[in-house]
Amino acid sequence: MRAMRILLPALVLVMTVSCGPREVRSTVNAGADVERQIDQLLAKMTLAEKIGQMNQVSAGGDVSRYAESLRNGQVGSILNEVDPARINEFQRITVEESRLGIPLLVGRDVIHGFHTVFPIPLGLAATFDPELVEEGARVAAAEAVAQGIRWTFSPMLDIARDPRWGRMAEGSGEDPWLDARMGEAMVRGYQGEVPGPSSMAACVKHFAGYGAAEGGRDYNSTFLTERQLRNVILPPFEAAVKAGALTLMTSFNDNDGIPSTANSFLLKDILRNEWGFGGLVVTDWNSMGEMIAHGFGTDRKEVARLAANAGVDMDMMTFGFLSHLEELVRSGQVKEAVIDEAVRNILRVKFVLGLFEHPYVDEAAAASVQYAPAHLETARKTAEESVILLKNDGLLPLSSGRIRTILVTGPMADAPHDQLGTWSFDGEKSHTVTPLKALQERFPGKVVYVPGLTYSRQQRSRFDDVVAAARRADVVLAFLGEEAILSGEAHSLADLNLIGSQSELLAALKAAGKPVVATVMAGRPLTIERDLPNCNAMLYAFHPGTMGGPALVNILMGDVNPSGKTPVTFLRTVGQVPMYYSHTMTGRPYNGETLLDGIGPEAGQTSLGNTSYYLDAGAYPLFPFGYGLSYTDFTFEDITIDQDSYPVDGTIRVSYTLSNTGRYDGTAVPQVYIRDLVGSLTRPVKELKHFRRVRLGAGESIRLTDEIPVSDLAFWGADGQKKVEPGEFQLWVAGDSASGDPVTFSVR
Ligand code: NOJ
Numbered sequence: 001m002r003a004m005r006i007l008l009p010a011l012v013l014v015m016t017v018s019c020g021p022r023e024v025r026s027t028v029n030a031g032a033d034v035e036r037q038i039d040q041l042l043a044k045m046t047l048a049e050k051i052g053q054m055n056q057v058s059a060g061g062d063v064s065r066y067a068e069s070l071r072n073g074q075v076g077s078i079l080n081e082v083d084p085a086r087i088n089e090f091q092r093i094t095v096e097e098s099r100l101g102i103p104l105l106v107g108r109d110v111i112h113g114f115h116t117v118f119p120i121p122l123g124l125a126a127t128f129d130p131e132l133v134e135e136g137a138r139v140a141a142a143e144a145v146a147q148g149i150r151w152t153f154s155p156m157l158d159i160a161r162d163p164r165w166g167r168m169a170e171g172s173g174e175d176p177w178l179d180a181r182m183g184e185a186m187v188r189g190y191q192g193e194v195p196g197p198s199s200m201a202a203c204v205k206h207f208a209g210y211g212a213a214e215g216g217r218d219y220n221s222t223f224l225t226e227r228q229l230r231n232v233i234l235p236p237f238e239a240a241v242k243a244g245a246l247t248l249m250t251s252f253n254d255n256d257g258i259p260s261t262a263n264s265f266l267l268k269d270i271l272r273n274e275w276g277f278g279g280l281v282v283t284d285w286n287s288m289g290e291m292i293a294h295g296f297g298t299d300r301k302e303v304a305r306l307a308a309n310a311g312v313d314m315d316m317m318t319f320g321f322l323s324h325l326e327e328l329v330r331s332g333q334v335k336e337a338v339i340d341e342a343v344r345n346i347l348r349v350k351f352v353l354g355l356f357e358h359p360y361v362d363e364a365a366a367a368s369v370q371y372a373p374a375h376l377e378t379a380r381k382t383a384e385e386s387v388i389l390l391k392n393d394g395l396l397p398l399s400s401g402r403i404r405t406i407l408v409t410g411p412m413a414d415a416p417h418d419q420l421g422t423w424s425f426d427g428e429k430s431h432t433v434t435p436l437k438a439l440q441e442r443f444p445g446k447v448v449y450v451p452g453l454t455y456s457r458q459q460r461s462r463f464d465d466v467v468a469a470a471r472r473a474d475v476v477l478a479f480l481g482e483e484a485i486l487s488g489e490a491h492s493l494a495d496l497n498l499i500g501s502q503s504e505l506l507a508a509l510k511a512a513g514k515p516v517v518a519t520v521m522a523g524r525p526l527t528i529e530r531d532l533p534n535c536n537a538m539l540y541a542f543h544p545g546t547m548g549g550p551a552l553v554n555i556l557m558g559d560v561n562p563s564g565k566t567p568v569t570f571l572r573t574v575g576q577v578p579m580y581y582s583h584t585m586t587g588r589p590y591n592g593e594t595l596l597d598g599i600g601p602e603a604g605q606t607s608l609g610n611t612s613y614y615l616d617a618g619a620y621p622l623f624p625f626g627y628g629l630s631y632t633d634f635t636f637e638d639i640t641i642d643q644d645s646y647p648v649d650g651t652i653r654v655s656y657t658l659s660n661t662g663r664y665d666g667t668a669v670p671q672v673y674i675r676d677l678v679g680s681l682t683r684p685v686k687e688l689k690h691f692r693r694v695r696l697g698a699g700e701s702i703r704l705t706d707e708i709p710v711s712d713l714a715f716w717g718a719d720g721q722k723k724v725e726p727g728e729f730q731l732w733v734a735g736d737s738a739s740g741d742p743v744t745f746s747v748r
């Protein structure tokens with residue numbers, strides 16, 4: 001599959017966009033011929049036809065309802081139609097019966113797989129394996145394109161540091177570096193090396209700041225400074241745009257008072273002028289209309305004007321452009337040049353995707369592509385790599401020889417829909433392999449299934465039936481967590497403990513005296529501290545998709561050694577939000593002060609230590625970013641760098657010896673962190689700058705060298721410029737963000 005990239009002749013011409021004094025290379029190089037064709041087409045279009053291109057409609061299921069608008073050229077794109085025959089009919093009316101025959105761009109939320117569902121994006125990030133994630137995105141594109149879908153609203157690149165926010169599930173977690181690598185991989189996977197007729201256009205979203213919703217409540221306002229935007233939130237977007245993403249979506253939130261859909265600083269100054277984005281910008285669903293609710297405009301006409309003038313090209317479901325742009329142009333409130341630019345961006349994407357030459361899909365071929373064995377295989381492998389081992393007292397891997405009876409229990413053991421996770425509209429229950437199914441297949445006659453709780457929120461005070469079954473079993477496998485519906489859009493939570501009576505179920509199982517493995521499937525890092533003592537081992541699987549069952553069973557049985565790493569900090573309690581590894585340092589760093597239980601009733605104010613921590617929850621999370629156990633052990637030794645001092649355009653070569661000192665073959669994920677000790681701004685105490693996956697046999701050692709360009713240490717400083725500030729740095733290599741001993745170097 002890795003070789004299955006789209007290889008079209010590289011287009012030679014480099015387009016540029018003008019941005020004042022300097023010229024920026026366009027991120028979408030369609031070539032001079034295409035730009036000429038766009039100009040010719042544009043010259044033939046009436047204002048109404050141009051505005052029609054800027055209108056996107058959710059048209060699933062009903063062609064006749066839209067036929068008139070299609071014929072009149074009032075629709076540039078549809079979303080939410082997945083039937084290839086109907087998609088062809090939508091196209092046929094548009095291409096053959098509208099005056100100019102400009103094909104439709106057909107979009108769908110293909111977020112982590114189409115029919116074959118992969119782990120949710122947070123699970124994809126846990127693999128720390130961009131190559132495999134790219135392969136998965138290629139599978140998603142192959143299945144969706146086969147049905148006529150040429151545009152997905154993915155990847156979501158919102159940095160998320162608050163697990164209450166349900167949409168943390170849809171992104172790569174808390175770290176800009178990891179997020180950027182995942183974003184680039186997905187863009188390459190969906191679109192291929194050079195976008196063409198077999199590509200699905202990527203849409204980077206939500207631009208920008210959406211993941212910083214106050215209180216973790218979806219859609220909420222954000223208050224990010226320009227520096228935070230530039231240093232934390234925007235780098236993944238820039239990386240994905242520069243990887244060639246053809247489209248971008250504005251976000252629902254207002255940042256510091258300005259809704260993203262009217263934010264010309266983001267959409268013009270940064271996106272177009274600094275990054276040279278050459279694709280199209282679409283609003284989120286009715287995010288133009290929602291500016292009225294925000295209190296940023298009085299009516300649809302006003303918000304249409306604000307959005308168009310800010311740099312939005314396409315309106316998803318507000319119909320503000322369709323209803324008002326013509327009038328706004330005629331009255332001079334929106335210049336026709338603005339419309340022309342938007343339409344150019346839209347047509348460019350349509351040309352690049354080859355839609356003019358290949359508007360139709362081969363209906364007969366579509367079905368055979370779905371759930372192809374190679375797709376299921378990639379989904380299984382990805383799910384395996386996404387699973388994180390959080391605790392193991394030696395019980396895992398299980399040894400099948402000694403097992404006669406396995407008790408399978410818990411609400412997620414056989415939840416075929418829920419293990420697919422949020423945004424899996426097209427994945428089907430009937431194709432999902434649950435842990436129960438996979439175990440029954442592997443151990444015929446040995447599996448006893450007593451769910452205990454049929455759904456996560458169920459309340460139960462006694463578990464006599466489950467406990468009785470546990471006593472008769474050799475091992476207890478409890479599958480806990482949260483259903484798909486508890487995370488995702490609009491599904492924020494204020495309490496992150498295992499919901500319902502699940503913790504009580506686990507405690508009852510432990511009390512039964514048999515070895516217990518808890519597997520948590522969820523859309524976010526739940527606060528599972530109280531559950532850890534009640535199991536011998538714990539696996540964490542962000543909703544793992546179609547092949548989650550076999551993947552988990554392969555890990556439980558040791559066919560696969562777990563290698564997933566936390567893409568986000570796991571908190572002890574929700575009160576620690578936000579807590580993330582790359583924080584800046586306070587003037588009073590925590591130094592191991594007394595917690596509440598060490599403070600006597602007579603204590604005065606000064607005894608509290610005056611450093612930064614919680615009296616009741618300390619200063620540390622439950623598990624740090626980048627953490628995940630293996631069945632084997634790895635050491636990182638003899639870490640050296642090739643120089644003591646580097647020029648700003650130099651490259652740091654860090655070498656280290658990685659050893660597998662345990663009894664099993666396994667995969668390590670060496671992570672390179674740096675710290676910029678003093679800056680014009682306070683700097684993060686650590687920042688991930690490199691990672692890779694390395695497979696090593698039991699007892700093997702290897703000397704590795706990673707290269708870090710010094711330019712990767714640049715940040716937007718106090719003077720508003722992005723550069724590497726000369727000075728002292730630390731660097732270290734470790735298996736997670738909380739370990740490792742630094743070496744020092746300087747940049748001159
Ligand atoms: C709203 C969501 O915020 C966005 O992520 C999604 O792509 C659109 N709806 C389209 O379904």
